[in-house]
Amino acid sequence: MLSRFMKAIGLFVVGLALATNAIAAPGQRYDVQKDGTKIYEAPNINAPVVTRLNKGDRVIEWRRQGSWVNISRMGAVGKDGWVKFSRLRTEASEIEIKMAPNGHFLLQATVNGKAIEFMVDTGATHVMLRPEDAKKLGFNEGELEFSQRAITAGGVVRIAPIVLDEIKIGLLTVGNVAAVVNKQSGGIETSLLGMSFLRRLRGYEVAGKRLILRW
Numbered sequence: 001m002l003s004r005f006m007k008a009i010g011l012f013v014v015g016l017a018l019a020t021n022a023i024a025a026p027g028q029r030y031d032v033q034k035d036g037t038k039i040y041e042a043p044n045i046n047a048p049v050v051t052r053l054n055k056g057d058r059v060i061e062w063r064r065q066g067s068w069v070n071i072s073r074m075g076a077v078g079k080d081g082w083v084k085f086s087r088l089r090t091e092a093s094e095i096e097i098k099m100a101p102n103g104h105f106l107l108q109a110t111v112n113g114k115a116i117e118f119m120v121d122t123g124a125t126h127v128m129l130r131p132e133d134a135k136k137l138g139f140n141e142g143e144l145e146f147s148q149r150a151i152t153a154g155g156v157v158r159i160a161p162i163v164l165d166e167i168k169i170g171l172l173t174v175g176n177v178a179a180v181v182n183k184q185s186g187g188i189e190t191s192l193l194g195m196s197f198l199r200r201l202r203g204y205e206v207a208g209k210r211l212i213l214r215w
Helices: 001-023 133-137
Strands: 030-033 039-041 049-053 058-065 070-073 080-084 089-090 094-098 106-111 112-118 127-129 148-152 155-169 172-184 191-193 203-207 210-214
Touching: 049 080, 127 133, 127 155, 133 172, 148 172, 148 191
Parallel strands: 112 191, 127 172
Antiparallel strands: 030 058, 030 089, 039 049, 039 080, 058 070, 070 080, 094 210, 106 112, 106 155, 127 191, 148 155, 155 172, 203 210
């Protein structure tokens, strides 16, 4: 009886190991980290080398086995093989925002679960909320300390520092974002998505009439 029990345990462990080494994240995309990365015919450094990939090459995962990933190079034929997971990094995700007719980049974000419209402003040190938007998020003006000043298009305004739990734009999520509340509602027409958010990203750029956010 004990022997049969131990055998069953052994089969369970083997089954668990096989499940762990099976398809882990099919379709996950990665960037290759280093030039000359070897792609092997099997998950073993002694296996024949199928090809070599360079830094920035994009690959897609099919299955995993331990620290190895079975991949194929995107857009190429005959590039299938195995590579050490440490040689890969998750492919950057990005969002494109079209320029509005007024020449600004406007977007809808979800802040602490509430929809807020922002204008992207690389000249703003912090995310700056209009008092109307701050109230929408539950910040009581009477409980805020407007101890700082900032220069806006409408002139010098008094601001109160706060921290936003989360800002989400599509699949992009940034937590614990430093922000300020503008005391005068006439100081800015739209809340500003400033550098306290943008510098948390992998990068951003303006390409023609498009703003690209990468993380």
